[in-house]
Each structure stands twice: as C-alpha cells, then as structure tokens.
Amino acid sequence: MSKIYSSAAAALAGLPKDGMTIMSGGFGLCGIPENLIVALRDSGVGNLTVISNNAGVDGFGLGLLLESKQTKRMISSYVGENKEFERQFLSGELELEFNPQGTLAERIRAGGAGIPGFYTKTGVGTLVAQNKEHKDFDGVTHILETGLKADIALIKAWKSDEEGNLIYRKTARNFNPMMATAAAITIVEVEEIVPCGALDADNIHTPGIYVDRIVQSTFEKRIENRTTRAREVA
C-alpha cells in the first residue's frame, strides 16, 4: 500500500472532521506545511484545536485558518505576528492556551512516546503553574505537565523516501519531528520524494513508522525577517 498521494488535497481527503485536534509543524513561517494548511482550509471543517508554536501571519500559514474562522482554540508559545489573531482573541472568538516553548515541545514529544506526563521546573511560580501538581526533586520545585496528542499532524520535511523516512533541512526541522510521532494520522509534505535507498539510513531524522501519508509539493517559503550583511569590497 503506497503512502504517496498526488496532492495535498488528496492526502487529506476523508480525514478532517469538525472539532478535531490538529498539530502543525514549523517555527514562525520556517518549515510549515504550507500546502497542507491550504488543503485543510479548503476541506471546510471547523471548530478545530490547533497545536502549533506560532499562528502564522495574516494571509499565510495558519493565518488562513484564522481568517476563515475554522480555528476555535490554539495551543502555542508565541503569536506575535498576526493582527487577525489579535482581533479574534480580544473579541473572545478564539481560545488560546500559552505554553512555554520547551514545555510545548516536550509535551508533544511525550505524547508521541507514550509518556502521559512529566515534571519540569519551567514556569514554576508563574501563571503557567496555576492548578498544576507541584513536586520537589532534590530540593527544587517542579510542575507536572501532560503529554499532547492530536488527530492529525501536518508536517513539512525536506525529503522523504517511499516508506516515509524523512530528513529535514536546517532550522526548518523545529517542531516537525515530534509532531510526526504524536498524532493518529501524520501527513507530511516534502520538497522531493526519492526511492528507498536514496537516503542514508544512518541519517534519517524521522523513521517511516510515524508517517502515514506523503505528498510532494512546491513551496513559497515566505521569509518573515530578511536580514543580510553587506560584502566588504576589497
């Protein structure tokens, strides 16, 4: 049975349902599954809980699901770059749960690794610790955080082989590897699908067991802050 689908829409077909929890990889706009997000929007489902470090920007990435009001709730660490997000949040249309970035990453890793909860010192004494179990280890107070799972993970990798063995490129890896492990169905979009054997088995970042559906896409790869330096002229 092939894991390869012909388009982002085909890869999502039959899966999205109202009220689902979706994980979406990326940091800012770097390493986001941009075509799968469009396909999810076009599926028309609503009432979604979206777990993603950020919320996209107006008109791109997860900003699209906000504009169409398909997102009911977000679990994120930082949502600074999105006016529509701010409007919906302040008017009470959108629910938001902030997690410290490392706690969010570890909750997703734990969810995929069959670990229901873990203790961390991150957030002790802050709003994040409210209503959470506290426990001291070696005289240091920690709080209990729970693992996170999703119905569908949408992730972006650089290359996949036909088995769904994935490699990521540079800082576009970020949240994608953990999210690949933490959902009932993981869909990956890649820049290139290669035959089995073309990737070095010693250098696979995400083994194919975590990947259910693969689609090859073309990407805009929008840049949020283009910063450069000048070449010194001799």
Add this chain to the structure above:
Amino acid sequence: MAWTRDDLAVRAAKELRNGFYVNLGIGIPTLVANHIPEGMKVTLQSENGMLGMGPYPFEDEVDADLVNAGKQTISQLPQSSYFSSSESFAMIRGGHINLSILGAMEVSQNGDLANWMVPGKMVKGMGGAMDLVAGVRRCVVVMDHCSKDGRSKVLEKCDLPLTGVRVVDLIITDLGVFDVDKKGNGPLKLIELAPGVTIEEVKSNTEAAFVIDLN
C-alpha cells in the same frame, strides 16, 4: 552619560567566557554577538534548533530554511549543528547552556523576572523565555533602568506576571550593573556605574534596596 544600547551590549559581552554556549534574546541581547572578544570561542544557541549560529547572510546566501529565534535569516558556520525543538530545549532545560542574556520589563531584588505579559494588553506569549530562565546556568538581564513613563524597572517586587522566580544573576541597565542575591534575601549590590552617572541618580531611579560595592 548613561550607557547607549550598544554600550549595554558591550558591557553584557564582558559576561562571556571562553568556551561558553550562549543564548541571546531578541533586541539589545542580539547585539552582544557583535562584541565577542577577538580570540574567544563562544557558541551561540538559537532555541529554534541550531548551535553555532553565524552572522546575517550575504544577500545571495539568504535561505528561508535558516532563521534564528527572531525569525531573522542567518548563516551557518563550519561547526554548526541542527536539531529539533525538543532537543533544543533539552539542552536548555538540562543546564547545558552556560549563559542567557535577555531583556526584561521588570526585575526584582531577589531575581524574579517579568518580561512576557502586561495584563489588559495583547499578550504575544512567552516563547522560550520561561524555559531559558529556568534552565540556563546564568541569566543576565539587559534593559533600560526605567520604563518610558519614568518608573523604575528595578523593583522590590515585580508587579507584572512573572517569567521566572529567583532566576536573574546580574542586571545591566543604562545606569549601571547590579549583582543579584537570587538564593538569599539580601539587597542588590551595585557593582558598576555607567560613566557620568551618580549614585544619587541610581538611588532616585531604583525602587529595590541596594548596597554599593563599586570596584
């Protein structure tokens, strides 16, 4: 003459040591990278998943897959490595990073830090700040001594929601430098003054208790 933004970065760079792994926050802390002393080996960590962060790229080397935690395009060095967000924060939480230099809205006498939320205003989120202050071995805050409306940001107790409790080791402001007794309950220790700044000036702009121990 109080310290400028760049002076603050120069002063913060004096906290670097040879061999350190360092995470720099957004804003003035980012400028510290321009002042790493010649011959000192410092490795910059970017919490979105990179060790060995290089400078901004040349125009023809810009790569959308290579950004720092401020989503700015950056470059790779021969010694760079990439990893996932969970690996990145395992490094941070696990105490493997030597130094975090970050900005603040308020710092208290016992090292409490507030830098992510103003109630009633739009909250953008804490990002990695809570993880960094909880996990990195030494935390240095770089900030203006007073807010734009002239109120002291060096307080007996923070008013804003906290990022971490007893996490700050050193406070560098445009007026001077304070050592923090984050494990005890002692006052701050004023250890340096910016050029031309008087102790009276620091006193009138500091709500927290401090003693003077200038070298």
